[in-house]
Amino acid sequence: MLPQHADPIVAIATAPGRGAVGIVRVSGKGLAPFVRALIGREPRPREATYGPWRAADGQAIDHGLSLWFPAPHSYTGEDVLELQGHGGPVVLQLLLARCLEVAQTALPGLRLARAGEFTERAFLNDKLDLAQAEAVADLIDASTEAAARSAARSLAGAFSQRVHALRDALIHLRMLVEATLDFPEEEIDFLQKADAEGQLQRLRSALAQLQAEARQGALLRDGLQVVIAGQPNAGKSSLLNALAGAELAIVTPIAGTTRDVVQQTIQIEGVPLHVTDTAGLRDSPEVDEVERIGIERAWQRIHGADAVLFLHDLTRWREPRYRVGDANILRGLPEGVPVLHVWNKVDQAGDELPRGDSDIVLSAKHGTGLDALRQRLLQLAGWQSGSEGLFMARERHLRALARVGEHLEQAQGLLTRAADQLDLLAEELRLAQHALGEITGEFTADDLLGVIFSRFCIGK
Structure with a gap:
């Protein structure tokens, strides 16, 4: 984990402008002393506590609900405090400033959150995988009811479960190939006995079905640019x-x-x-x-x-x-x-x-x-009418699935001459698993994470 991910963070979690309710969110490790200093007591976990939030001179900034989520039972997996008050921009800025002021003695290092940093921490702390984290932003940005429902399914893990099922089948096939490489003196043909060719065919069929559904999900998210x-x-x-x-x-x-x-x-x-x-x-x-x-x-x-x-x-x-x-x-x-x-x-x-x-x-x-x-x-x-149970997908997911298909196609050709190409077959399967893991974040470069989460809103 990078050093900045250990810092406690704070941000206004509601959209800019005036509203009935506004939220200030704090996340980090060891927030209990800060919570007591800010609201005068430590509230009961996961229960709403009503009361004032006071400035340094004792005057009330606002009255509202304090929600305390000790780790790991929180959105980010860290200690989280949510302050839900009135949604005026001045009130929320005063409350945000008070949090930073109290933190000088009770929570050193508290800083303003970057865009998407709360959800990024949920990903880093294994509360969400990367596809689910992206679904948070997709749910917020959904422009149609169907898109919102599909994003909600992705957030609940529908897309990730399909990817994991494909990954597990791919790992099982890799295991067979690696076993054959490790024990070449064995007379038993592991691959033929385990129906490796049939397993690979079923993998490719499952991938094709997942690609078709992902294209539908990407269409719901991005739509179609039509010019008259x-x-x-x-x-x-x-x-x-x-x-x-x-x-x-x-x-x-x-x-x-x-x-x-x-x-x-x-x-x-x-x-x-x-x-x-x-x-x-x-x-x-x-x-x-x-x-x-x-x-x-x-x-x-x-x-x-x-x-x-x-x-x-x-x-x-x-x-x-x-x-x-x-x-x-x-x-x-x-x-x-x-x-x-x-x-x-x-x-x-x-x-x-x-x-x-x-x-x-x-x-x-x-x-x-x-x-x-x-x-x-x-x-x-390319829309299939009557599609039900769709999940949200992005262009990067489609590209990753396409790479998986390319590696499995290469593996299919190598499997027909497995006697002298097992090492290449194993490598193609490994690359296919790596491409699949990019979707859920099992194999993801830090610069890609920066691009993904920077497109989130502040406070999310």
Whole structure:
């Protein structure tokens, strides 16, 4: 444990601003003398004690509840004191200052907590593994009900249990391979008798299932970046307004009305979709400097998108100039980014519609076809409807699971010629276990911990 992790820490644990209740939290070793000095007595463990917190001159700063959690029965695994008072920012700052003042004699070394340091200590003291610790921040940041429920499942250990089950099976297979390496003179073929190949196949199948569920969890957490692109007056702003159910973007028949990007997060079946309306894409002498900048920003968003809604105008699709404009946009779209062709203004079009089998026809003005578009967006995102019991996952978890898959694939090839490749097989299995352990923090570099916990809020 690094030296700074032994320091007692204090912070305001509630969000900035005014509220009905505010919390100041203290964590460290041997807090009992500090608690007695601050509130005049040592409260009973895990029971709320009401009373005043007094300044050095004896005047009450505030009245509230003191909660005392002796180690190891606390959030951090250390002694923890929580002071729950009124949520005014001035009152909380006075209470925080009083804690630091009392600590000068009763708790030397008390300092302000860094972002995420309380949860970091919970991880370091084995109260949470790393995936559970990350779920704390994910639960706070959840933007949909489904995301909050998935984060709560991860916090309860659902994701970690799946990872541990995979790890245990991997360790068992490693044990067999290592035993064969240690006793090469034995006539019994340990690997064949123990069905090592079957074990490895089951490992890979379990990993594939875990990867699929983790991708769903990552989608709930991060959502999908969707950019609406097209020529001016195709109805991009109208489509954004229709999807959001609010008048977010200005809509006029004047070409070039949208000059900058407008973004709104919507949710479909609990999946957050970050939808961006952009300036109409055109190459015309009528484009002024402001619109030109808007077009540049539109292309920047398009190149950073997870999916592009290419919006076409059904009232103009027969015009040669309009077709050329659409063709130019299509050539500029980035490779590898899914493109969904959406034909707008079906309420004004004739019977003949220029659409492919996977295209969507709708009316942003009247809402026709919006449900079909929402379902196609979920398909583009890779969402499996009706998924239950999902846990939250992050991009780093997906990368770690991908590395596990790569090592198991290498191990599969080596197992077929195990007689002279056992040492390499054992190493691939070890690397797979190491990658798996990065998810829960069994094998994690200190710099990665710093990045993860620095993104938490102060007091958590």
